[in-house]
Amino acid sequence: MEMNLLAVLVAAVSALVVGFIWYNPKVFGNAWMQAAGITEEQIKGGNMVKIFIMALIFALLLAMVMQTLTIHQFGALGMIGGDPEIALPSFEAFMADYGNSFRTFKHGALHGVMSGIFIALPIIGTNALFERKGAKYILINSGYWIVTMCIMGAIVCGWQ
Structure with missing residues (x-):
């Protein structure tokens, strides 16, 4: 199973698009700045080119x-060591039968939401606790990642 590089690229760009919307002052931008203790002047003072390039790399x-x-088929590929060339005929038969099972946008979105809740939220929450940030900060930032990972998961899973 090969990685769909175009789907990966589109999913990465979707993180920036969601961020432009999510952190817009008319959505959660002002509340996020207040919760993060950041002023508009501080945001404008950053190197935005560097920030967006690094954000895109992280999103990739x-x-x-x-x-x-x-x-899920990546798991089956991992069971044979990652090289389909060395697989037994039973692996080829398995992939012929189940190679596209659960390859839908809906399934990817579900796993994206689950990943956001069970991976992004605990990481952001833990960091926020030690940074002495409040619940609003945690909810805004983890909400962004839950939505973003939902969209990313939908794109990379459903795009065949």
Whole structure:
């Protein structure tokens, strides 16, 4: 099973699109700035080109991992060592029967939401506790990642 690089790229870009919407002042931007203790001047003072390039790189890494979290056939491939060339005929038969099972946008979205809740939320929550941030900060940031991972999961799983 090969990685769908176009789906990974689109999923990564979707993280930036969701971020533009989510952190817009008319949505959660002002509340996020208040919860994070950041001023508008501080945001404008950052190197936005560097920030968006790094955000895209991080999103690409996440989108690549989302394929393994949402497409169960990657697990079957891992059971044979990752090289389909050395697989027994039974693996080829298995993939012929089940190679596209659960490869839907809906299934990917479900696993994306689950990943957001069970991976992103605990990481953000733990960091926020030690940074002395409040519940609003945790909810805004983890909400962004839950929605983003939902969309990413849908894209990488459903796009065949």
